[in-house]
Structures are given as C-alpha cells and as structure tokens.
Amino acid sequence: AQTVTQSQPEMSVQExxxxxxxxxxxxxxxxxxxxxxxxxxxxxxxxxxxxxxYKQQNATENRFSVNFQKAAKSFSxxxxxxxxxxxxxxxxxxxxxxxxxxxxxxxxLTVIP
Amino acid sequence: xxGVSQTPSNKVTEKGKYVELRCDPISxxxxxxxxxxxxxxxxxxxxxxxxxxxxxxxxxxxxxxxAVRPEGSVSTLKIQRTERGDSAVYLCASSPMPxxxxxxxxxxxxxxx
Numbered sequence: 001a002q003t004v005t006q007s008q009p010e011m012s013v014q015e016x017x018x019x020x021x022x023x024x025x026x027x028x029x030x031x032x033x034x035x036x037x038x039x040x041x042x043x044x045x046x047x048x049x050x051x052x053x054y055k056q057q058n059a060t061e062n063r064f065s066v067n068f069q070k071a072a073k074s075f076s077x078x079x080x081x082x083x084x085x086x087x088x089x090x091x092x093x094x095x096x097x098x099x100x101x102x103x104x105x106x107x108x109l110t111v112i113p
Numbered sequence: 114x115x116g117v118s119q120t121p122s123n124k125v126t127e128k129g130k131y132v133e134l135r136c137d138p139i140s141x142x143x144x145x146x147x148x149x150x151x152x153x154x155x156x157x158x159x160x161x162x163x164x165x166x167x168x169x170x171x172x173x174x175x176x177x178x179x180a181v182r183p184e185g186s187v188s189t190l191k192i193q194r195t196e197r198g199d200s201a202v203y204l205c206a207s208s209p210m211p212x213x214x215x216x217x218x219x220x221x222x223x224x225x226x
Binding site for chain 2: 043045046101102
C-alpha cells in the first residue's frame with residue numbers, strides 16, 4: 001500500500017523568511033512521482049512542484065524547492081522568501097507511474113506579515 | 114486555454130436524493146480523475162478514466178457511486194440515495210496522458226442534509 005504522511009498539521013512563517021514542510025511516504029515501487037500541491041481557500045489545487053523518483057537532482061521552481069531523499073522516503077518542500085500569497089493548505093502527493101494519486105492530510109501554512 | 118471546470122460549484126440536497134456532478138476537463142486531456150475531499154483531509158481517489166473507459170474504479174466507496182465519460186471528454190459523477198456521509202468536496206482532475214501532471218478543477222461542494 002502507498003501512504004503519504006504529513007506530520008505538521010499547521011505551520012507559520014514570517015513574511016520573507018524560509019519555511020520547510022515535511023512529507024514522508026511509503027512505497028515498494030522504484031519508479032514513481034512526487035508532488036506538492038497548494039490549495040487556497042478557493043479549493044483549486046495548484047501544482048507547486050514535481051519530482052520524478054529516478055532523478056537524483058532536487059526539483060526547483062523559483063522560490064520553491066524540494067529535498068528528495070529516496071532512501072529515506074522523504075520529500076520536503078522549502079519555500080524561500082515567503083509571501084502572503086503563499087498562505088494555503090499544502091498537500092504532498094505520491095503517484096505510481098500510470099496510477100492515481102495518494103495525498104497526505106495537508107499542512108496549513110500561515111504567513112505572518 | 115481554459116482549465117478544468119466543475120459544475121455546480123455547490124450542491125445542497127436531501128438525504129436519499131440523487132445527484133449528478135459534472136466535470137469538463139482541459140481540451141485534449143485523455144485522462145480524467147475524480148477525488149473526494151472530506152473536511153480536514155487530503156483528496157481521496159475515486160475513479161480514473163482513460164478515454165471513455167474507467168481504467169480504475171477501485172476508489173468508489175460503494176455501488177451508490179457511478180461515473181461516466183461517454184465521449185471521452187466531459188464526465189459525470191452520479192450518486193444515488195445520498196447519505197449525510199457523502200458530504201464533501203468532489204474534485205476532478207485531468208492530464209494529457211496518465212503519467213503526466215494532473216490539473217485540478219475547483220471542485221463541487223456537496224452537502225447532504
């Protein structure tokens with residue numbers, strides 16, 4: 001079975017500071033994808049960043065980067081220079097090739113002005 | 114181009130009634146997914162279509178839930194004899210191919226009284 005665990009239900013960060021959101025997952029597969037999605041109050045799930053498991057290099061998208069530790073099955077998201085618009089629920093998700101997503105329970109991020 | 118759209122955005126119904134939720138995927142996307150998101154939880158997979166056929170319906174909770182995608186584009190999730198426990202946000206996502214990133218719609222919030 002695949003499970004995704006986000007151990008931080010809530011996090012807060014001062015504007016312009018850096019925050020790291022944690023995610024661990026359980027799988028017996030060697031080939032899969034990992035994602036971070038952002039869900040603001042509008043409910044729209046927005047892709048933040050994606051990582052292919054076969055790539056050793058950590059994915060980066062502007063202020064967002066991941067620390068992917070395949071052996072440890074860990075996939076944390078780092079948000080640098082946090083902005084007020086970053087406030088949202090963040091979901092970590094796992095997907096086996098060609099299959100559906102498994103989502104964590106989410107981390108609610110508050111950005112303090 | 115236009116993103117994934119879902120209608121209605123909110124639906125209130127009475128216990129025992131039948132409801133239909135509609136999803137319009139991004140044009141050209143062959144894969145379509147339905148998820149259910151209960152309060153405080155991450156989305157849970159329900160069903161996945163590749164073209165017109167349901168490639169994986171293992172997430173449907175029981176036979177009251179059914180989904181169709183007759184022409185390989187628009188999909189309808191149908192819930193018979195609704196129960197209060199069906200209250201949730203129902204999310205739809207589409208992707209160009211199954212292994213590609215999923216793009217989510219804004220969801221339909223269903224409330225069963």
